[in-house]
Amino acid sequence: MDNMNITTAQYTADFNGNNTSIKATIDGTEMSVPMDPANRHHAEIMRQVEAGTLTILEAD
Amino acid sequence: MSKARQLADLGNQIDDGAITGTNMVINGGMTVAQRSSSVTGVTTAGYRTCDRMEVNINNLGTYTVTQENDAPEGLANSLKIDCTVADASPASSDYVFFAHKLEGQNLQNLKKGTSDALPVTLSFWVKSNMTGTYQVNARDQDNVKYISASYTVDASGAWEYKTITLAGDTTGVLDNDANESLKLEWWLDSGSNFNSGTLNTSWTAASNANRNAGATVNIGDSTSNYWQITGICLNVGDSAIDFPHESYGETLAKCQRYYERVETSYKNSISGYFTNYGNGKWVGPQFQFKATKRATPTMSDLGTFSWRRANFRNATSTTIGTGATGFSNTTTDSSTVEITESGRTNGSTALVFSNAGYTIEADAEL
Secondary structure, eight states: OOOOOEEEEEEEEOTTSOEEEEEEEETTEEEEEESOTTSHHHHHHHHHHHTTSOOOBOOO | OOHHHHHHHHHHHHHHTTTTOOOOSTTTTOOOOSSOSEEEEEOSOEEOSSTTOEEEEESSOEEEEEEESOOOTTOOOEEEEEEEEOOSSOOTTOEEEEEEEEEGGGOGGGOTTSTTOOOEEEEEEEEESOOEEEEEEEEETTTTEEEEEEEEEOSTTOOEEEEEEEOOOSSOOOOSSSSEEEEEEEEEEEOHHHHSSOOOOSOEEOOGGGTTTTOOOOGGGOTTOEEEEEEEEEEESSSOOOOOOOOHHHHHHHHTTTEEEEEOOSTTSSEEEEEEOSSSEEEOOOEEOSSOOSSOOEEEEOSOOEEEEOOSTTSOOEEEEESOOEEESOOSSEEEEEEEOTTOOTTOEEEEEESSOOEEEEEOOO
């Protein structure tokens, strides 16, 4: 029942173009969220993506 | 009580594991508050003040959450939730509750899901202006089950000690991993989605309607309302152990498995040779966390900072970044700072330093 307010989400890629984390604004704070399903922020981002309420932008 | 009775009770506690057991709750004395000692205007869920303690709010009033120096004798601190904007008519999906989450691998001694499942006893001190009946739940997150109990606050504004024994559960093994398996919930207010069922005092399939069905108080009713808690202990056995005191350092180290704040107070606090990987980012040297994290942490920095790249001798350094930076190569043990500066050559190296104090958060909370 975590109700995080996630307003932006964009993948961050390494030099080889592999996505390594998600830069997201959560409850007003910019965070670097790892690609770890055990991380609560990652889990909530994926839950909101699955629910269709959040889109993760591709890396720059 | 006779000596014979005391010895019999002692034997019973040993059989239940209570004497050899420890407090499974981390920071139950509310002594550690790495994030802040006071946060105002709280309207959403999150870890606000005391470490490992989550305040869950969904569209039901506004609160100030504080770490207080007010506590019953023998304890030093408490966590207080104080209503500052009331909502006496919550919508059906609204709620306020306080929670503590535990890892499955730390609960294997409960033998949950076996015929030898052990009871646990939850004890805590509570203080509120709101007399009446409250509900507390233990939620098995792996098997989506609940067991609940009620407790009463009998006197307004006085510390009261509560103990609640929860039966062992012979079905539903808890996962032996680093994820959330058990959540303790102290409900404070809710809409009808959470209070239209019944209070279940035995393990049963989770139903939102039952989560606050046994309560008669609502913290969001009035800005006069507050609720405080401390001395939380969860131990194996059918009787409460005395709250096991530990040093601040011991508790802090336990909390840092879940959340760590690195604060520095002056320029050059992070400095070193950063390498440019050609994608416009300087990547700094790895810094080690004080404690290995439960999972790969979310990284963030707080405040506004200035990063500078050193130039040749006697030349002024160049400001290369202000505001938020990024992080990369984060593991459960370490991370690196990333600073953006376009136009640098791939593979180049430079001495980069922060031009002010710096604060970094690593969050691996459940």
